[in-house]
Amino acid sequence: MKMEMAIQVIDKMRLSNGAYTASLSKDYNYVWIRDVVYTVLPFLHDRSERYEKAYHALFDLFKDYEWKIDIHTKQKPVYLFEYIHSRYSSDLKEIDVEWGHAQNDAVGAFLWGVGEGMKHGQKVVRDEADLRIVQKLVDYLECLQYWQAEDNGMWEENIELHASSVGACLAGLKAVKMLVHVKEDLIRKGEETLRFLLPRESETKEVDLALLSLIYPYRLVDRETALTIVRQVSTRLERERGCIRYEDDQYYNEGREAEWCFGLPWLGLCYLELGMDGQANEYVEKTIRNIPDNWEIPELYIGGKNEPNGNTPLAWSVALSYLFLKRVANNKMAVASEVRK
Numbered sequence: 001m002k003m004e005m006a007i008q009v010i011d012k013m014r015l016s017n018g019a020y021t022a023s024l025s026k027d028y029n030y031v032w033i034r035d036v037v038y039t040v041l042p043f044l045h046d047r048s049e050r051y052e053k054a055y056h057a058l059f060d061l062f063k064d065y066e067w068k069i070d071i072h073t074k075q076k077p078v079y080l081f082e083y084i085h086s087r088y089s090s091d092l093k094e095i096d097v098e099w100g101h102a103q104n105d106a107v108g109a110f111l112w113g114v115g116e117g118m119k120h121g122q123k124v125v126r127d128e129a130d131l132r133i134v135q136k137l138v139d140y141l142e143c144l145q146y147w148q149a150e151d152n153g154m155w156e157e158n159i160e161l162h163a164s165s166v167g168a169c170l171a172g173l174k175a176v177k178m179l180v181h182v183k184e185d186l187i188r189k190g191e192e193t194l195r196f197l198l199p200r201e202s203e204t205k206e207v208d209l210a211l212l213s214l215i216y217p218y219r220l221v222d223r224e225t226a227l228t229i230v231r232q233v234s235t236r237l238e239r240e241r242g243c244i245r246y247e248d249d250q251y252y253n254e255g256r257e258a259e260w261c262f263g264l265p266w267l268g269l270c271y272l273e274l275g276m277d278g279q280a281n282e283y284v285e286k287t288i289r290n291i292p293d294n295w296e297i298p299e300l301y302i303g304g305k306n307e308p309n310g311n312t313p314l315a316w317s318v319a320l321s322y323l324f325l326k327r328v329a330n331n332k333m334a335v336a337s338e339v340r341k
Contacts (some may be wrong), residue, residue: 100157108165160208167190199225244258260299
């Protein structure tokens, strides 16, 4: 398998401004903040223009809508269009259609990516203006009272309090507290909410694929909670071609829930985070099974059918599959090197 082809596929979705579209498909030819964060994860640990320029593009986007952020650092959004939008056109402009823009996890994910990028030597923050945006996003989450704010969540659906959204915000705040002022109270309140909610995702969803984010990439939960999450996801949501997002999911459901391809490498990455290499290795073949020769991995396989939907390739799917297989290969090389010594 030619691993470098994955980067070539991801590059197909890279825009001249440095951001990434979620897919090459007509339906997903937009820039989602969250998708960009996950798409550039393979470039986090080694300084990369791809990582840095993606965040520079998002910083520039936030500057264009700084007036909106200023309003909502003082008063909570009421209507969905008042929130920081979750998706944009390829030239990073808001799209004037109704959408579930209350996605606090996207803001948290961005902050996490900024802080984590800086920690790994990425020149993510260029100047004081970028720092100003970071501070205003922190203030935005405080105004929202993110720790008790109902939102559309990672899947852009029903509004309720989501553990994955609270967790993303909490991870973001922790990641940038060396860059800007973050009140300790903001962190404490998020932690209290997670203690109350976990291991559930929300009032309506006991198990949800989005909970994996609290293990990878955020590393936010203790081992016991993490083990509960991965076991529940693997036993209740894992299927042949991927993982369903949650039970009775109606998106691309034609008799059964759709199976999301990135669920398998995501589980594998979570097991790696837990130091459970044996369990992680079980997901290597499962992940490879979904990778065609051209590495154009789809978003999902339609529930009830053994065929992908039109959102192919999905940048997020390609990125997590590549990242997982690369980490497994690197681990094996490290073990072999130790044996030779």
